[in-house]
Amino acid sequence: MAGYVQDDITPEELERQEALYGPFTDAVRDLVDATIRTLVDEEQVRRAQAEIEEITARLRKEQLDGPFGVRFGATRRGRPWGNTVVGLRNPAAPPLVIEHHPSGDGRVWSDFHLGAAYEGPPDLVHGGVAAMILDQMLGEAAGARGKPGMTARLTLSYRQGTPLGDLRSEAWVESIDGIKTIAKGHILGPDGVTVEAEGLFVMPKWARELMAHREDTPKYFE
Amino acid sequence: MAGYVQDDITPEELERQEALYGPFTDAVRDLVDATIRTLVDEEQVRRAQAEIEEITARLRKEQLDGPFGVRFGATRRGRPWGNTVVGLRNPAAPPLVIEHHPSGDGRVWSDFHLGAAYEGPPDLVHGGVAAMILDQMLGEAAGARGKPGMTARLTLSYRQGTPLGDLRSEAWVESIDGIKTIAKGHILGPDGVTVEAEGLFVMPKWARELMAHREDTPKYFE
Numbered sequence: 001m002a003g004y005v006q007d008d009i010t011p012e013e014l015e016r017q018e019a020l021y022g023p024f025t026d027a028v029r030d031l032v033d034a035t036i037r038t039l040v041d042e043e044q045v046r047r048a049q050a051e052i053e054e055i056t057a058r059l060r061k062e063q064l065d066g067p068f069g070v071r072f073g074a075t076r077r078g079r080p081w082g083n084t085v086v087g088l089r090n091p092a093a094p095p096l097v098i099e100h101h102p103s104g105d106g107r108v109w110s111d112f113h114l115g116a117a118y119e120g121p122p123d124l125v126h127g128g129v130a131a132m133i134l135d136q137m138l139g140e141a142a143g144a145r146g147k148p149g150m151t152a153r154l155t156l157s158y159r160q161g162t163p164l165g166d167l168r169s170e171a172w173v174e175s176i177d178g179i180k181t182i183a184k185g186h187i188l189g190p191d192g193v194t195v196e197a198e199g200l201f202v203m204p205k206w207a208r209e210l211m212a213h214r215e216d217t218p219k220y221f222e
Numbered sequence: 223m224a225g226y227v228q229d230d231i232t233p234e235e236l237e238r239q240e241a242l243y244g245p246f247t248d249a250v251r252d253l254v255d256a257t258i259r260t261l262v263d264e265e266q267v268r269r270a271q272a273e274i275e276e277i278t279a280r281l282r283k284e285q286l287d288g289p290f291g292v293r294f295g296a297t298r299r300g301r302p303w304g305n306t307v308v309g310l311r312n313p314a315a316p317p318l319v320i321e322h323h324p325s326g327d328g329r330v331w332s333d334f335h336l337g338a339a340y341e342g343p344p345d346l347v348h349g350g351v352a353a354m355i356l357d358q359m360l361g362e363a364a365g366a367r368g369k370p371g372m373t374a375r376l377t378l379s380y381r382q383g384t385p386l387g388d389l390r391s392e393a394w395v396e397s398i399d400g401i402k403t404i405a406k407g408h409i410l411g412p413d414g415v416t417v418e419a420e421g422l423f424v425m426p427k428w429a430r431e432l433m434a435h436r437e438d439t440p441k442y443f444e
Contacts, residue, residue: 049249158372
């Protein structure tokens with residue numbers, strides 16, 4: 001179990017890790033894209049495979065037992081670096097960098113790019129990827145408002161196909177009722193809103209207990 | 223634009239490509255997992271990064287202009303090999319292998335494994351990944367019933383956290399009304415149903431026109 005880990009790394013160590021793992025993960029992301037699109041001959045593909053297997057074996061010589069979890073340093077918010085949407089160390093994540101309105105009112109937004117790895121219908125973002133991004137965005141809005149929660153219900157309305165490329169997502173808190181928060185949001189393509197979402201987020205008991213025992217509230221249940 | 227491409231490859235060429243790209247993509251998938259979990263030292267990470275960048279550059283010497291799209295061979299169903307859920311050539315896809323009930327009644331199911339790359343809350347599948355998988359499964363159910371469509375609406379109800387590991391998903395067609403199909407499904411973890419979904423799928427005009435002009439109906443709008 002990875003769980004929520006307090007590793008108390010210093011700001012300097014955080015900076016070192018970001019500078020190391022950010023570009024490394026970007027390189028693997030780029031390889032993922034090239035893997036889908038390459039047209040080189042069979043011999044070249046087999047050679048690349050053998051080299052990649054050898055690199056993987058070296059990286060696995062020392063590794064976490066399981067997934068990354070969320071780790072907390074000495075002074076800053078959690079590091080959800082394995083997260084499939086925002087994870088700095090996850091090559092399968094675009095990754096989204098989500099901005100929070102400084103007022104803390106729950107408004108969040110993100111400008112991001114989705115390439116070949118996120119395809120559903122030809123040239124379009126997979127409808128499920130749009131759902132995945134909006135789940136993260138709406139959950140972030142709830143967290144930004146101080147009401148982090150697990151997704152209880154999520155409804156997506158697809159207005160038009162979302163083209164692969166440069167996109168934007170925005171989300172906000174619609175209403176709060178105790179431990180329940182309703183958030184809304186959308187994805188914007190070159191021709192306006194492509195997908196709209198409404199979600200109900202609920203703070204689970206274990207999270208309320210965890211929050212009661214620590215100063216820096218985990219913002220990433222989802 | 224990748225689009226729907228008729229490349230008329232022979233069954234033998236299809237077999238050759240599956241045997242080549244399947245293991246190659248698996249190797250990159252394994253690297254993605256190792257990238258998230260590795261604990262090797264900075265020098266080792268930098269060395270791996272440089273090697274990966276070199277491999278990527280070689281793979282890109284000859285490549286598709288854009289995403290993979292869906293390609294059709296001489297005799298078999300489409301190859302959505304870039305698809306982010308089922309794509310044989312997409313290292314970001316688990317990938318799901320989806321079984322169809324032989325009766326063609328729309329019942330589909332899949333047993334699959336989700337590792338560190340699909341994490342949301344620590345040790346749990348990202349709620350958005352569950353949504354992504356169910357979007358694909360419900361769309362497949364509609365397609366298996368001969369009613370392929372684009373997702374118009376999708377509602378997810380989260381019953382409990384979905385643990386990373388071995389999982390199953392099942393989906394079926396609930397009702398059909400002309401070009402509109404309602405499908406339902408769920409994800410099953412070790413403790414039963416974790417997420418339920420209901421989706422409305424609509425066959426767009428361009429797809430109806432495409433289907434009117436070709437024999438082998440594309441089953442993958444989503």
